[in-house]
Amino acid sequence: MSEGELELPWRLSYFVEPGYLLPVIMGEDNLKNTMQKFEVRDDDVFLVTYPKAGTNWTCEIIDAIQHVDNLEVLKTRSLIEKTPLMELGPSIHPEIIAEGVADVPSILEAIHAPSPSPRKLPTHLLPKFLPPQLFTKKPKTIFVDRNPKDCIVSLFGWHESTRFLARVEWDHFFDAYLKGLTEYGPYPEFIKAWYPYKDEPWFLWTRYEELKKDPKGSIKKIAEFLGKNLTEEQLNEIVRITGFEYMKKANENVKGREFILRPEGVWQRKGVVGGWKGWFTVAQNEAFEKQYNERMKEYGLEHLKYKF
Ligand code: A3P
Numbered sequence: 001m002s003e004g005e006l007e008l009p010w011r012l013s014y015f016v017e018p019g020y021l022l023p024v025i026m027g028e029d030n031l032k033n034t035m036q037k038f039e040v041r042d043d044d045v046f047l048v049t050y051p052k053a054g055t056n057w058t059c060e061i062i063d064a065i066q067h068v069d070n071l072e073v074l075k076t077r078s079l080i081e082k083t084p085l086m087e088l089g090p091s092i093h094p095e096i097i098a099e100g101v102a103d104v105p106s107i108l109e110a111i112h113a114p115s116p117s118p119r120k121l122p123t124h125l126l127p128k129f130l131p132p133q134l135f136t137k138k139p140k141t142i143f144v145d146r147n148p149k150d151c152i153v154s155l156f157g158w159h160e161s162t163r164f165l166a167r168v169e170w171d172h173f174f175d176a177y178l179k180g181l182t183e184y185g186p187y188p189e190f191i192k193a194w195y196p197y198k199d200e201p202w203f204l205w206t207r208y209e210e211l212k213k214d215p216k217g218s219i220k221k222i223a224e225f226l227g228k229n230l231t232e233e234q235l236n237e238i239v240r241i242t243g244f245e246y247m248k249k250a251n252e253n254v255k256g257r258e259f260i261l262r263p264e265g266v267w268q269r270k271g272v273v274g275g276w277k278g279w280f281t282v283a284q285n286e287a288f289e290k291q292y293n294e295r296m297k298e299y300g301l302e303h304l305k306y307k308f
Pocket of ligand 1: 049050051052053054055056057150153154155157242243244245247267268269270271272275
């Protein structure tokens with residue numbers, strides 16, 4: 001399968017440039033124009049993740065830290081306000097309309113530009129697609145890494161759940177990943193693009209697995225990075241309301257759920273480490289590791305490799 005032969009189930013995705021596939025819901029105009037002119041504020045908090053690395057979870061944590069004195073406000077947010085991906089919208093793609101999603105605004109214009117500070121700005125994009133001011137103003141930026149095998153399985157599950165992507169068979173999806181034909185491209189390329197910022201003072205590089213292992217310690221670290229000293233009570237409350245089960249329950253009736261999810265779709269799927277083992281065949285695992293090991297070595301990123 002090559003780019004030219006793309007067909008179902010990729011009808012809801014497009015190449016914004018050769019080799020870089022995005023869901024059509026991530027509007028091309030947003031990327032090429034609005035994003036490039038977007039005004040970054042010094043107190044913005046950017047959140048950078050490969051798809052399915054825990055974006056919603058970390059966004060909720062950032063929101064809770066930013067609004068620790070009024071946590072009730074989190075309950076009023078719609079699903080899109082909870083995780084307002086910068087690249088979302090505008091999309092008038094006929095297939096999206098066929099899915100019943102009539103009008104997706106530019107999130108940058110509809111949510112971010114008019115939002116009061118401090119803002120949270122999540123994205124899965126490569127640095128070159130983001131506002132140039134991010135790299136001159138250097139606001140606090142949190143990067144969440146996750147075992148790429150778990151990300152791939154989770155992204156596969158997301159194709160099932162969201163109306164913004166088309167359903168796909170696992171084997172088909174897995175092959176497409178290896179060929180660089182899944183949304184946001186292959187994982188090693190993403191890590192390579194962001195690695196140059198890893199040790200800069202405005203950048204916090206963390207992992208989904210660390211958050212899972214020690215939520216309290218990780219949330220404390222994120223809060224301190226954002227310049228907030230939380231009390232023990234505040235910390236415990238943020239751990240509680242950002243826990244998997246709590247978020248799953250809270251999001252069952254959240255505003256705007258039907259806009260993003262199919263009726264049977266799930267937002268909080270499993271939330272575990274190592275779930276890929278139930279999906280990868282032995283042959284798929286070998287093929288994955290071969291490519292992963294070769295690319296991470298070629299890019300000088302072996303020290304960032306996951307031990308599976
Ligand atoms: P799984 O599909 O493996 O369950 P993203 O927000 O980047 O799309 O990532 C989605 C993944 O984060 C899903 O992984 C989801 O279940 C998991 N997740 C969401 N909220 C979580 C939480 N509070 N704790 C742990 N994992 C969470």
